Amino acid sequence: MSDSNRPVLEVENLHTVIATQRGTFDVVDQVSFRLEAGETLGIVGESGSGKSMTGLSLLGLVPKPAASVVGGRVLLDGEDLRSKSEAELRQVRGRKISMILQDPQTSLNPAFTIGNQLLEALQVHERDSRQSLRQRAIQALRQVRVAAPERRVHDYPHQMSGGMKQRVVGAIAISCAPRVIIADEPTTSLDVTIQAQYLKLLEDLQRETGLALIFITHDFGIVARICQHLLVMYAGRIVEAGPVREIFNRPSHPYTRALLASVPTVERKVDRLPSIEGQPPPLHDLPKGCRFAPRCGFAETRCHEAYPGHSAGRSGHPRHIVNCWRAEEI
């Protein structure tokens, strides 16, 4: 996991817009990051901050026709996905990069058995006999610790629990052994014990297969537990990025600090959790300068006038960056 490794995924200035009746707006703007094999990158931010859109943009699956990826590069193993045709992208989806969606209750098709849905994921990409693909489907279920997978393949989604369904979704994601999996809040709708099991499962899979994971969440507990790197997003942009430990120890953006301050801990007893005043700006009315400025206690004139460029984070770590005019002073 040293910096000299060639990254599996390298994203540069990803730019996604959404067209509405009021005009065209940026939902993902100037997002760049890199990810190495076996690494886990967390993306945190409030609802609407562009986390999920970032994930979908990587796959070229933003909701059409309203949204479209208009700029940037997405280098997966050195190949630019952005320059690929839709047909070529289909070859990549599921095989080299996959995604786990948020709600296991709705992400499996109720009309088909889970065996059928797993087999289909394999059939799209692999030329092999039905029999051996079937064995691989069962193997994938075994990998996500589904008991008695030979029998389970005949089950329909409604015959399984939420946690079990999310395992199946995981099995679909790993079935073709992709290099990268984007997990979009995969544990949000699971209860806490199942959540812990699922995280453990993802970690195990990562160790077994060396896949790189992008974990979209708003739960800092999860970030602390499984991520090595972190992106903090606000209103479509990255406000702070870097190694998790550095950001947790020395949060450099006022937004990150506010987010961390609102996380309850066992040691720190408070009556009422601090919250961030105000609302994220609406897409159609983004501030001209720093997008967090209207809610920021440290904002001054220049914050309202121009968007700050990258600067080094307070930890001094080479990969710790922050987009704040006053990062050094505060």
Add this chain to the structure above:
Amino acid sequence: MSKFFLVRFSEAIVALWAITVIVFALTHLSGSPVDALLPDDATPEQAQMLIEEWGLDRPLLVQYFTFLGNVLQGDFGDSLKWRGQTAMGVVLDHLPATLQLGSFAVLIGVVVAVPLGVLAAARKNSAIDTSANVLALLGQSIPNFWLGIILVWLFGVTLGWLPTSGRGGFSHMILPAIAMSWFQIAALTRLTRSAMLDVLDAEYIKLARIKGLGERAVVWKHALRNAAIVPLTYFGVLAGSILTGSVVIETVFAWPGIGWLAIEAIRGRDYPVVQSVVVVFAVIYILANLLVDLLYAYVDPRIRR
């Protein structure tokens, strides 16, 4: 599966029984059949004789059970208009013509409307979508008897391409079947389109795309299979509209089916035949809905238990 089927089957039986009660009651509401049957100058003695012969002086309940017993054996008495034939016999003679025309009309409806609705939803706001909307609007605003007459005038009379009436070869079926399926295509297209639009937003559609599936598999396999419930439900209604539609269309095209027969029997005050037609209509309708329920279970595994 078996429990689901058992429940639906009992429901069908209950519905059929209710139909017999209604048919029996309607006959009695329409006045004494004796008055309709005897000439105006018949004596009260003659009337009394007929009443006793037919058991019309017995309690209503007894009469009903006699009726029910006969119905169960398919016996609705003899036709008054078509002398020498049983009422049910007359109806069964004409049934194949109606079934032939009706199933052809349903076939046209499904083959045109479902793909059109699917494509309209998959390419929302495209030229296909707009045409489908226009077609649906026309279909729902043009009455089928009027369309039937226009079709006869255009293709039968003016162009002379197709026969205008009667039952014969395949060419005889084309115009009445189009007239019959016209409205259904409109309704079915709209239903399919809106059901597809709902389903295409689902998370499992997103997951299918994430797997790397092509649009064709996403739309025709994953989405249609789930959206199919809605047009399928309409299929039960469709069977009904084929029957009611057959009364009008068969008359316009002089198609010798049971719809045409119903009108003829009503004109001739042939009550036994009218009763038989009503019961046969009811049976077809109920069977169609039973079939729909079974198809539900096939389409949606969650219903099977």
